[in-house]
Amino acid sequence: MQLPKSRRRQKLREKKCQYPGCGKIFFGIHISKYCPEHRQDRYRIRKRTKPEDVNIKNQTFKHSYTEVVTLVMDCALEGCDHQFEVKVYPRQFIYPKYCPEHRNEYKRIRHLQLIGREDLIEQMKSESESFELDAIGDGLDENNSEGEAEDVGIVDDVA
């Protein structure tokens, strides 16, 4: 038995808008969930990720250990060669990604400043922000900290 493949006409049917508090009846194809108004982008309900969600401070470490083992891992921070011990538990796959010192965001930023990787700081900040805010970022955070005169110790010798 074969189902006819063509004829995939999307029948419009009466649907009830699923937007919280709306419930308006509209005509839509079977997968439509929202009335035309609530289909607009600004109403889109975004799933919030938990702030302490994986892969910012943690990493997913796939393993198949069946008993607790202690492993030595490398700090994931660019330019840090510290290693740290991690106790790996069976069926637990989320582990810290930075050495104890760099589990603190401030310290990571300091470190990146020292090695001159401002680009990675920006990246890190945007990653952690996107977990707290919805992506509405409209150039609101112009952190142009003035008065941060660079202390360049070179004086032109006009001689």
Ligand SMILES: [Zn+2]
């Ligand atoms: Zn609606």
Ligand SMILES: [Zn+2]
């Ligand atoms: Zn480190």
